[in-house]
Amino acid sequence: MTGHLLIFAEPEQKMKQHSFELVNPIPLPLSQLAPVPELFTRHSPIHGQPHVSRVIIHTFILTKALGLEDYALKAWAAAYIHDLGRVDDGVSPEHGLYAVGKVQDNPELKTLFEGCGVKEKDWTEIFFAVTHHCLEEVPLDHPCRTLTALLKDADGLDRVRLGGLDPSFLRFPLSVSLIPYAWRLFRNTRDLAKPGQDYFEILWPVARQLLQKET
Ligand SMILES: [Fe+2]
Numbered sequence: 581m582t583g584h585l586l587i588f589a590e591p592e593q594k595m596k597q598h599s600f601e602l603v604n605p606i607p608l609p610l611s612q613l614a615p616v617p618e619l620f621t622r623h624s625p626i627h628g629q630p631h632v633s634r635v636i637i638h639t640f641i642l643t644k645a646l647g648l649e650d651y652a653l654k655a656w657a658a659a660y661i662h663d664l665g666r667v668d669d670g671v672s673p674e675h676g677l678y679a680v681g682k683v684q685d686n687p688e689l690k691t692l693f694e695g696c697g698v699k700e701k702d703w704t705e706i707f708f709a710v711t712h713h714c715l716e717e718v719p720l721d722h723p724c725r726t727l728t729a730l731l732k733d734a735d736g737l738d739r740v741r742l743g744g745l746d747p748s749f750l751r752f753p754l755s756v757s758l759i760p761y762a763w764r765l766f767r768n769t770r771d772l773a774k775p776g777q778d779y780f781e782i783l784w785p786v787a788r789q790l791l792q793k794e795t
């Protein structure tokens with residue numbers, strides 16, 4: 581235990597001061613926005629498709645709320661990829677690097693992202709964010725800081741699934757305001773559907789409804 585205060589019961593707290601929106605910034609149907617279970621190295625109830633789907637949802641909300649719409653495409657790609665290479669559910673500083681390797685070895689996956697507008701020059705930043713999402717903090721003046729911070733915060737918000745989330749681990753104040761929504765999203769959708777091709781499509785309207793309910 582680190583000595584940080586863990587928050588175990590947030591769902592009744594209302595989001596304040598900001599009106600959040602959930603819109604799809606990616607030119608793909610909903611069913612293609614999250615990786616299917618077969619793309620993961622290992623099936624995991626903790627780090628599999630439902631987790632990654634919620635991280636993608638948080639990424640969309642955060643990029644819009646922060647006025648970082650220019651990052652939405654890269655942030656989606658990074659969120660989509662970030663846990664594909666996990667080989668176990670424990671502490672694993674190298675699993676971001678494994679995920680990068682999976683994309684580099686999968687031309688179809690690269691084509692999916694590039695078909696949505698990801699450019700060759702974007703891969704450096706996306707791969708950096710994915711590699712570092714499970715490593716130490718990136719300096720504020722690092723050129724890949726913003727994308728990495730977006731991924732770390734969106735991923736961090738879904739730590740509610742583990743029973744607790746330390747707000748001081750989040751980087752953007754708006755991410756802290758999203759904690760009640762993260763709880764609500766997880767608790768209201770954990771038994772919604774089985775992972776599969778249509779998982780994100782089923783999750784999406786519920787995620788939107790829960791956000792409206794909060795604001
Ligand atoms: Fe991860």
Ligand SMILES: [Fe+2]
Pocket residue numbers: 627631635662663735
């Ligand atoms: Fe993750």
